[in-house]
Amino acid sequence: MTTYQEQVAVEATIAEQAWMTALGAVTEEIADCFGRREPRALAREMCEAMLMELDTRNCWTLAEALEHGGPHRLQHFLSRASVDHDLARDRIAAWTAGELADPDAVLIVDETGDEKSSTDCVGAAHQYSGALGGLGLCQVAVHLTYASRTGHAPIDRALYLGREWAADEERRLLTHVPDDIEFATKPQQAAVMLQRARDLGIQARWLAGDEVYGGRELRQAARALAFDYALxxxxxxxxxxxVGRLxxxxxxxxxxxxSWMRLRTGHGLKGDRHYDWAVLGIxxxxxxxxxxxxxxAVLVRRHRYTRELSFYRCHSAAPVTLADLVDVVCRRWRVEEDFQMAKGVCGLAQGQTTCWNSWMRWTLISMLAAAVLAVARARTTTATTATTSSELVPPSGRELLRLLRITVLPRPRRERDHLLHWSAWRRHHQHQAAQAHRRWNNITATATT
Structure with a gap:
């Protein structure tokens, strides 16, 4: 075995211990959020199943991987089990921020959309989503990421209900939306999450976000909560x-x-990325x-070759340097990395949930898996920095997951009888669903004639 392989073997052992310790700690933090022992144990199983090597992640595929005879236990957990998912969200957020603690951390707000096939899903409507590249039938949710020097992970989310959707009593009733949930703009939802972060005692100095969140209302709310911002x-x-209003x-x-200053803003596959920057007081x-x-101040970024400009409105209670502001703006992209991990690895966009509780609990488990993975990665990197060769880059989130899949994460069940059982179950369920659709179509056709 080569020296590099030996170092990776050591990292794998450290990552295994870091994962087990982190998962045990956070599940202990949220233990009292469950009314019974069964849903508490199921939450941990689902967290591990989210990170298994599966083609898709939903109640059917997770139940099959976990050796269940059907998806009913998971469906009950998501919809009807005694679970305080709001309290669990707060506990996970506080734990994650505590593990990645940094007084100068950045809270990053952004939204993402998940494409849907029906407006029956809670919050689903024809609306704009950057993830879809335009208008489409989708659910949109606002997310909050905690980004420190040691790591980053999502710590909060809020499902966006458009004005028409929020006012539709029938759809609210069918999807069990709580009565106290009213229409709120995305910046207003972001302000609520910032207030929650402060109430939880989360250490962070900065707020970052894209153009949706650069309005005066959110900026004023951030300042009232003692956040500096770069939006x-x-x-x-x-x-x-x-000299006037410009x-x-x-x-x-x-x-x-x-007055333009060229600064390095990151490293890509083709080398370092540099932009020209300027800052102007306002x-x-x-x-x-x-x-x-x-x-x-207004921070201006200029592309070296195309001369395209981007603008960021900034505020700080104490004086800061241009490099400080650029660092905050660059860390804003951590939320995009979190979206990629949450959707591609932690099943965020694959839940196929239709009601309020099920959406909240599915995203909670996805957030839990992403948080434990981020903390395990931070601990592994810290523990191995001094001993790892400079010719090996630190493990990415996906690379760390590969190590965990061969060491500590359970493997999906692949026995022949089990797979045959699930094949039969799926085909019988699909037959029943098709029959139900045919009966309903016959009823509606008769009613209209």
């Missing part, structure tokens, strides 16, 4: 300056050539009552 804004966003595009045109328009004005 993307549109090219026609207007700001108050010493768009950020007009403001950038006034930057002298010598007057804040979002100071809450009783707060000091602080330091407001």
């Amino acid at each position: 993307a804004v549109r090219t026609d966003h207007r700001v108050d300056t010493a 768009t950020v595009t007009d403001l950038a045109a006034r930057v002298p050539k010598k 007057r804040p328009d979002d100071t809450p009552d009783g707060h000091r004005p602080g330091h407001a």
